[in-house]
Amino acid sequence: MLAAAGAALSACQSTAPLRSAPPVTLPAPPADVLAIPNAVPRVEPRSPYGNPPFYDVFGKRYYVRRTCRGYDKRGVASWYGPGFYEDQTSTHEPYNMYAMTAAHKTLPLPCYVRVTNLQNGRSVIVRVNDRGPFVKNRIIDLSYTAAAKLGMLRNGTAMVEVRSIDPSAPAGASTPVSTLFIQAGAFADPANAERLLDKLRAHGYA
Numbered sequence: 001m002l003a004a005a006g007a008a009l010s011a012c013q014s015t016a017p018l019r020s021a022p023p024v025t026l027p028a029p030p031a032d033v034l035a036i037p038n039a040v041p042r043v044e045p046r047s048p049y050g051n052p053p054f055y056d057v058f059g060k061r062y063y064v065r066r067t068c069r070g071y072d073k074r075g076v077a078s079w080y081g082p083g084f085y086e087d088q089t090s091t092h093e094p095y096n097m098y099a100m101t102a103a104h105k106t107l108p109l110p111c112y113v114r115v116t117n118l119q120n121g122r123s124v125i126v127r128v129n130d131r132g133p134f135v136k137n138r139i140i141d142l143s144y145t146a147a148a149k150l151g152m153l154r155n156g157t158a159m160v161e162v163r164s165i166d167p168s169a170p171a172g173a174s175t176p177v178s179t180l181f182i183q184a185g186a187f188a189d190p191a192n193a194e195r196l197l198d199k200l201r202a203h204g205y206a
Contacts, residue, residue, distance in 0.1 A: 043168050090129065103131055126142065
């Protein structure tokens with residue numbers, strides 16, 4: 001994440017400049033972090049910040065994806081918390097460790113993803129609004145709350161699946177299922193056809 005790397009992106013930058021932030025006073029934590037709801041996916045315009053065609057961090061070039069559709073990856077997730085509270089994220093929003101957000105190196109900002117902890121099956125939905133994590137083999141950096149809900153605070157990292165969510169897709173939309181038709185018989189007498197149809201219906205085939 002750019003916060004972890006000490007860098008911030010703007011839409012016209014191809015290289016991330018270093019930055020630092022003054023210390024802030026943390027607010028009192030929510031009474032029950034685990035009760036904080038998931039992010040609610042909604043259609044949002046592409047941010048004017050954090051979405052250059054590419055950018056460089058620690059000598060490596062990253063190319064920002066044009067869309068989040070179809071993204072489905074497995075890898076290591078980490079989390080970032082108090083040390084970055086209210087730091088400016090890549091979308092120029094203040095980082096809130098108690099919000100359901102995340103950082104990703106190449107997904108367009110903002111976007112929404114479902115993150116599933118492959119070790120315990122827990123799943124959350126987060127809004128991606130930052131860049132990172134710039135650590136080898138890690139694919140996403142989660143907010144403190146998202147990490148808590150996934151049960152990964154103590155270990156610091158976890159194997160996860162990250163799958164994009166398309167808010168513009170109709171609710172309940174799914175891949176159409178093809179229908180297979182089988183001819184059960186050919187009849188000169190309609191009565192015989194009706195009798196066979198009754199038998200098929202009785203067995204759940206019609």
